[in-house]
Amino acid sequence: MNAKQRDELKALLLALHSELTDKTPSRIEPNRTDDARIGGDEDEQPLNEMMQAIASNRNRNMDGVLARVLKALGKLRDDPDAFGECEECGDEIPLGRLRAMPYAEFCVTCQGNKDGPKGRATRSKLTDYT
Numbered sequence: 001m002n003a004k005q006r007d008e009l010k011a012l013l014l015a016l017h018s019e020l021t022d023k024t025p026s027r028i029e030p031n032r033t034d035d036a037r038i039g040g041d042e043d044e045q046p047l048n049e050m051m052q053a054i055a056s057n058r059n060r061n062m063d064g065v066l067a068r069v070l071k072a073l074g075k076l077r078d079d080p081d082a083f084g085e086c087e088e089c090g091d092e093i094p095l096g097r098l099r100a101m102p103y104a105e106f107c108v109t110c111q112g113n114k115d116g117p118k119g120r121a122t123r124s125k126l127t128d129y130t
């Protein structure tokens, strides 16, 4: 990776960083009965709970991304030559992948290896009960 490509990815990371830090976290609103809304039927309650679950999930994911953005920026500063290398196998992560996800830590293969066994373990655990 050359300096120009690193600059491009750094700009992407900085943009992501400001987007993630300036944006107020999705607020978790208390259950409310809004009279202005049509109805007030009892179906609304489970929906609110679902929305809260989604909102808190989203906050968790955003925190994870922010941590990786910060890590990638630190790497760019401290060890720019290693930036863009897979942390697992040391191969260069393709630029296209980095453009889409400048905070990527692993190449597609290693990411797949990491995601794979975990998914299988969960599934086999579920079938233990049968």
Ligand SMILES: [Zn+2]
Binding pocket: 086, 087, 088, 089, 090, 091, 106, 107, 108, 109, 110, 111
């Ligand atoms: Zn790799």
